[in-house]
Amino acid sequence: MSSSFYPTLSRIIERSEEILREYPLCTRCLGRLFAKYGVGLSNHDRGVMIKTALALKIYSEASMSMKEHHYAIATNAGDQVASTYTKLYREPITPKPCYICGHRLTRDLIVEIARTSCELLRRHEATRFLVGVVIDRGILERELELVTKYGTETSESIKRELKREIGKAIMELCSLTPDFNIPDAVVMVSIDQSFNFKVHIEPSPIFYYGKYLKLGRNISHVPWITKDGSKKYPISVQEFIENALKDLFMASRIVIHAAGREDVDARMLGTGRPLVIEVKEPKRRNISLQEINKALAGHSSTYPIQVTVLLKTTRSSKVRLKQESKKKRKIYRVVVYSPVDLRVEDLRKIEETLANREIMQRTPTRILRRKKDRVRTRRVFRVLTRLITSRAFEAIVYCEGGLYIKELVSGDGGRTTPSFSEVLNIELKPLELDILYVED
Secondary structure (H helix, E strand, O other): OOOOHHHHHHHHHHHHHHHHOOOOOOHHHHHHOOOOOOOOOOHHHHHHHHHHHHHHHHHHHOOHHHHHHHHHHHHHHOHHHHHHHHHHHOOOOOOOOOOOOOOOOOHHHHHHHHHHHHHHHHHOOOOEEEEEEEEOHHHHHHHHHHHHHHOOOOOOOHHHHHHHHHHHHHHHHHOOEEOOOOOOEEEEEEEOOOOOEEEEEEEOOEEEEEEEEEOOOOOEOOOOEOOOOOEOOOOEHHHHHHHHHHHHHOOOEEEEEEOOOOOOOOEEEEEEEEEEEEEEOOOOOOOOHHHHHHHHHHHOOOOOEEEEEEEEEOHHHHHHHHHHHOOOEEEEEEEEEOOOOOOHHHHHHHHHHHOOEEEEEEOOHHHOOOOOOOEEEEEEEEEEEEEEEOOEEEEEEEEEOOOOHHHHHHOHHHOEEOOHHHHHOOOOEEEEEEEEEEOO
């Protein structure tokens, strides 16, 4: 046994006496002040040990000269020490309620909170959980007053103890697993001045990785609401997915995070655009990919949108998807109108001039109202062209993500350079735009 054991124990008893002369404390709140002492002990266990040692000390010191001191300790220490005092001095006393919790922080309270939590977690199909606790300010201020006054650097906060003990009780009662990284739900416990409690569940969002095709035009990425509050377009990709999945998950909302976005009048074809679907506050979690894709396919008969969910993913994937979308390569098809007749030689000039060419683009005038005016560069790797009529041609553009294709055609009044229009010195106009490929 360490030679420092007895001096440490002596200091604990001495400090406990000092505190209990002024503040009445229950077993758990006293033990919490010395939480850093003892391995594998609960705060209740520590409190019992300290109060047992105090009872023995009072017994060994019993004398009329010590009676007043012992009375103060016994009144504030509770039944265990009060009983010893009564037997020694033959004088009954009534212990005072705990200064911090009023003797309301009990094992029964913790178990009751855990039972309520278990029931709510089951309703949300949660198997991994985290506990959060909000405690009345008055309770925290009383605890802070005591800790500050006596400098008990060995103490643990009541909030931390409750989080741990409630978590342990939930594990025991409903065999669920605590998870500090990716819980299915957070159990939020609110405790008022009288230690009445309320429990509510904050379900963690679920994330799925998938791809979508937009087979028609005039479909926005998210709902486009005009100044008068009406929708400019009848459907958006996000609304399509939310309509298909919200009730299935019993979720409050569903949002999407895509690797970029195409214009409203552009189609998304080929293998589709990668996206992450975020299901917010779901009450159902255990839904198979087959069930999800069946629900999505059912809505495709109404709208020209197709979505396929490929796998379950994590929150970090939505950030990564957006960041990497700027680096991913894309292939576009654009139909271009010319006010004058064109020759095959004109199209070859576009192909040759823009092959592996860096393009400088200022923010397009059409989106200046919602984006800052800045200059950025993107590379065109290759352009393939085909005459459709003497005044219309098709261009396949293989380029870096983030390149504004309409402006690559028109030049946007010189804000994009070089451009198709600049190469031919003709004001060309993009008529139709399709995305054929987005690098995964």
